[in-house]
Amino acid sequence: xxxxxxxxxxxxxxxxxxxxxxxxxxxxxxxxxxxxxxxxxxxxxxxxxxxxxxxxxxxxxxxxxxxxxxxxxxxxxxxxxxxxxxxxxxxxxxxxxxxxxxxxxxxxxxxxxxxxxxxxxxxxxxxxxxxxxxxxxxxxxxxxxxxxxxxxxxxxxxxxxxxxxx
Numbered sequence: 001x002x003x004x005x006x007x008x009x010x011x012x013x014x015x016x017x018x019x020x021x022x023x024x025x026x027x028x029x030x031x032x033x034x035x036x037x038x039x040x041x042x043x044x045x046x047x048x049x050x051x052x053x054x055x056x057x058x059x060x061x062x063x064x065x066x067x068x069x070x071x072x073x074x075x076x077x078x079x080x081x082x083x084x085x086x087x088x089x090x091x092x093x094x095x096x097x098x099x100x101x102x103x104x105x106x107x108x109x110x111x112x113x114x115x116x117x118x119x120x121x122x123x124x125x126x127x128x129x130x131x132x133x134x135x136x137x138x139x140x141x142x143x144x145x146x147x148x149x150x151x152x153x154x155x156x157x158x159x160x161x162x163x164x165x166x
Contacts, residue, residue, distance in 0.1 A: 004069040004157035006150050008128045010060050019057050026053050065128050067146055069157045074136065076146050078112060078126050088136060088144065090164035095137040098155045101145060103131055
């Protein structure tokens, strides 16, 4: 029995830099206001305000996409939106293959994308980085793309289970 497992997080350098830069303005405004007039904030207000801003900006790093492919089908979980794995069984799959895609032009970026807010003909995408995905075309006509950083491993495992969905 062969199993494919992958865990991905939002940990791209450009994203970390963007978040750090975006923290400078609100934290800077609060600190500037405090240094000009220390009575404008109590110590608790100052630390909790800055702490809340940092926590809010850092919450994206809790997001995690987990993928598992085994004899039952393709399992995925995008925490914190999914608390347990969603399963697409082999019986529900018409086609499954790995492809290169354009996250921005095809789906509007990274995360859980697609549906009524974007190009509905492409279906839904669940991704955190890159431009490689496991494309599922389901028997009910729906499409789902799950991002991967392990192209070769994903292609091998799909070849292994090809007889289950053909």
